[in-house]
Amino acid sequence: MHYKIISNVRGGLCMSKDNRCLKCSSSIKGLAYSCVHHCTYCHSCASKLQMICLNCNGKLTKKA
Numbered sequence: 001m002h003y004k005i006i007s008n009v010r011g012g013l014c015m016s017k018d019n020r021c022l023k024c025s026s027s028i029k030g031l032a033y034s035c036v037h038h039c040t041y042c043h044s045c046a047s048k049l050q051m052i053c054l055n056c057n058g059k060l061t062k063k064a
Helices: 043-048
Strands: 032-034 040-042
Touching: 032 043, 040 043
Parallel strands: none
Antiparallel strands: 032 040
């Protein structure tokens, strides 16, 4: 399943089932993190962001 990313930094929505990091656009092969709006980040970017989503300021958690 593949959804297109719809996002605005700070307040936008993000619905992405794609396995690409929202910040660096790299393909995520290992551990991924996402917020409640399904914004997805790689481990490196999530760590740099201190586990806070760029779009909603929500907490990033490990993606199952």
